[in-house]
Amino acid sequence: MSNIKEIIALSKRIAASLLGDKKPISLEETELFSELDKQYILEHLTDERRIRERLEQKEHINPEEDWKKLRSKMEVPVRKLRLWRYAAAAVLLLGLTTSYIFRDTLFYSSEPTPMVRIEAGTDKATLTLEGGEEVVLEKGAVYQSENARSNGDRIVYGEMSGDREVPTEGEEIAYNYLTIPRGGQFYVLLSDSTGVWLNSESRLKYPVHFAKGEPREVELEYGEAYFDVSPASKHGNSTFQVKTRGQLVEVLGTEFNIKAYRDEERVKTTLAEGKVTVSNGTLKETITPGQQSVVEITTGALEVRNVSVAQEIAWKNGMFIFDNMSLERITTILSRWYNIEVKFEDDTKKDIVFSGALSRSESVNTLLNKIERIGCVSFQLSEKTLIVK
Numbered sequence: 001m002s003n004i005k006e007i008i009a010l011s012k013r014i015a016a017s018l019l020g021d022k023k024p025i026s027l028e029e030t031e032l033f034s035e036l037d038k039q040y041i042l043e044h045l046t047d048e049r050r051i052r053e054r055l056e057q058k059e060h061i062n063p064e065e066d067w068k069k070l071r072s073k074m075e076v077p078v079r080k081l082r083l084w085r086y087a088a089a090a091v092l093l094l095g096l097t098t099s100y101i102f103r104d105t106l107f108y109s110s111e112p113t114p115m116v117r118i119e120a121g122t123d124k125a126t127l128t129l130e131g132g133e134e135v136v137l138e139k140g141a142v143y144q145s146e147n148a149r150s151n152g153d154r155i156v157y158g159e160m161s162g163d164r165e166v167p168t169e170g171e172e173i174a175y176n177y178l179t180i181p182r183g184g185q186f187y188v189l190l191s192d193s194t195g196v197w198l199n200s201e202s203r204l205k206y207p208v209h210f211a212k213g214e215p216r217e218v219e220l221e222y223g224e225a226y227f228d229v230s231p232a233s234k235h236g237n238s239t240f241q242v243k244t245r246g247q248l249v250e251v252l253g254t255e256f257n258i259k260a261y262r263d264e265e266r267v268k269t270t271l272a273e274g275k276v277t278v279s280n281g282t283l284k285e286t287i288t289p290g291q292q293s294v295v296e297i298t299t300g301a302l303e304v305r306n307v308s309v310a311q312e313i314a315w316k317n318g319m320f321i322f323d324n325m326s327l328e329r330i331t332t333i334l335s336r337w338y339n340i341e342v343k344f345e346d347d348t349k350k351d352i353v354f355s356g357a358l359s360r361s362e363s364v365n366t367l368l369n370k371i372e373r374i375g376c377v378s379f380q381l382s383e384k385t386l387i388v389k
Contacts, residue, residue, distance in 0.1 A: 120364070124185075173208070175205055191209050197316045203220075244267050257270045281300075291307070308323065320359075346388075358370070
């Protein structure tokens with residue numbers, strides 16, 4: 001069955017590429033399929049008509065019964081085993097990959113378990129101005145000042161003042177803070193055209209305007225943010241710097257994700273494009289696309305490793321992607337987005353691992369029900385507390 005395992009692994013790599021809007025190079029390079037088969041697979045994964053057909057067929061699937069039928073067909077004489085093995089593998093490849101592509105799930109679907117219903121998080125934030133005044137930013141709320149404007153799901157700097165980056169003579173640089181609560185997310189376009197996506201329970205400090213000739217510096221005080229940095233060539237070659245707990249990230253222009261939550265002892269920086277340097281005051285490393293730096297807050301250790309960028313930045317694209325992730329870790333992520341507390345009645349459940357791709361737009365009830373269908377665990381939702389049994 002090694003071929004099936006290889007193809008399942010291949011399907012995950014293809015899914016990661018497509019989720020990141022990248023060419024599925026892993027499919028092109030594999031030797032598991034012929035060139036004709038590769039073309040057939042790619043066409044079936046991207047053809048809109050076939051997508052609609054598969055979604056309709058999905059409604060009539062009985063996972064348990066269909067799996068029994070598939071197993072019975074695989075138990076055939078040796079001379080036919082090779083054929084059935086590849087047929088089953090092809091089914092797995094198309095099925096698993098399309099589950100990711102259509103923002104669906106690898107878990108079996110069913111109606112949500114009856115319990116208190118908690119909807120997904122929304123675009124909302126609190127803007128703190130230089131003088132301490134706080135402005136609530138949310139859907140339906142319009143905000144406009146000399147330096148910025150917001151339509152309720154984003155705030156944009158620079159446009160109201162001719163996109164100037166340099167303070168007028170004698171003017172001190174003013175700083176704003178954008179705080180995202182649990183159950184929220186928000187986007188800010190800084191005055192240098194750098195875009196920042198902020199995840200739940202995050203706080204960013206940044207200047208209203210950047211000073212000419214100085215590094216463009218912001219601080220992620222806590223939480224998670226994805227940065228699409230405006231190139232240094234457009235700003236007098238000034239670098240862009242992000243301060244977080246225990247580390248400094250410096251770039252010329254690139255895209256990367258930083259995760260630095262207050263209740264976690266590691267700060268993780270994942271690079272999507274370009275090149276960045278990460279330092280913790282003692283050690284300094286350069287990371288390239290597909291790599292992640294990990295700074296240990298308590299020990300000061302700095303490690304660089306290869307990761308799935310699609311999985312790390314899935315939140316920005318409206319997804320959860322769990323790849324052999326423990327239930328404890330999964331519920332921690334869900335608690336931030338749905339603003340709930342989590343309690344385990346049985347600590348042994350914390351180490352159960354799951355894999356799947358889930359939409360962040362679904363209610364938490366729907367997601368929990370999909371996990372329950374796997375077995376081994378059940379949930380009870382009371383008010384804003386999730387009890388894992």
